[in-house]
Amino acid sequence: MARISTFDDWIDLLKDWQHDIGLDQDLIERYMPGYAFEAKYGELPTSEIYFGDFRGERRWEKIGEIPDQRMRDAVLNMIVYQGDTEFASNEQQRFLVNNAPSEYDLGALVRIMVEETRHGYQMCHLLVNHFGSEGKIEAQKMLERRAFGKKNRLLNAFNEDVTHWLDFFAYTNFMDRDGKFQLSMLSHSSFAPLAASMGPMLREEAFHMGTGITGLRRIAKAAVIPVEMQQKYYNKWISGSLDLFGTDHSGSAQWAYTWGIKGRVDEDKTGEAVDKEMLNERARGQFYDEIGKTIERVNEVNQSSTKFYLPDLRFNRKIGQFSGERYSVDGRRLTEAEWEAYAPSVLPTGADDAVLASYFKNPGWIAPKGSNSISQN
Secondary structure, X not given: OOOOOOHHHHHHHHHHHXXXXXXXXXXXXXXXXXXXXXXXXXXXXXXXXXXXXXXXXXXXXXXXXXXXXXXXHHHXXXXXXHHHHHHHHHHHOHHHHHOOOOHHHHHHHHHHHHHHHHHHHHHHHHHHHHOHHHHXXXXXXXXXXXXXXXXXXXXXXXXXXXXXXXXXXXXXXXXXXXXXXXXXXXXXXXXXXXXXXXXXXXXXXXXXXXXXXXXXXXXXHHOOOOHHHHHHHHHHHHHHHHHOOOOOOOHHHHHHHHOOOOOOOOOOOOOOOOOHHHHHHHHHHHHHHHHHHHHHHHHHHOOOOOOOOOOXXXXXXXOXXXXXXXXXXXXXXXOHHHHHHHHHHOOOOHHHHHHHHHHHOOHHXXXXXOHHHOOOO
């Protein structure tokens, strides 16, 4: 395929990509009439870098102002990975436009897919307008990778299909909440155009997370699908989202902080001294605490005596200190043989998806939006 030379060329590729995943313009127009993709840049609270070795200096507005090639490469890499997840999430959810449980849910899905696409658009706008030929190549590759078929999205968690609406609500509550953490960390970036991109993205991300937690509460409220089966999809995406914070004692995270490229989630609020060797672990722990609170919110409307739970931090991990080690949801160490027998009881299987298909035939499997004061936040 010929390489793009302008952002307009990239837009043509975007239209092809939208068609490939089923997000055609007529569907967008139906639920978001008049919507047009655009790059959005918010105001920054300060023009100064406020952490790392360049603290007190002016944020870099242009890539040429970044003082070292390694730092420029690190910024490019951050943008590429962020953008790749945005397009991948749409590809993962592509089946759902055909079987929404209600008109409201289809509209929410279309909005989420459109806004995730805009987030990818935003990252490619940065690449094409700031990183020259290399940025254009990376922006084009962003639309050539696929979470299905080739399954060559950059992070493995984004190559897994979201096969039904229970899966989707768990995904948007846990994976999109991880996205909020990642965007918050980038909002402190020393590269001003990247930092300024984060505010509008975070505001849109709030709706995605709200859709997730509200959906999980609606399913729990309906009390049709057994809690144990619902929990399997929690476990799937909780463990996957924990992996997205990266390796423990990460050298790349330390350099990103030293250079002011990516801060802590609460960098502008915390007075806590930084421990650069524990950056990923700190963010992962904060995320773990937050998702525990969302599970408490689901239990508020849970009609069953069986309660939802937060699985152990070490459960089903594929990245980090516990990668490849076998732990139960309550933290017991397991042998490989024990894990093989145990995993189908706590993680989704093909048989579970088949059983769920029968539940989905009953319109009452999910409570209507707004029933009994189930609010979205």
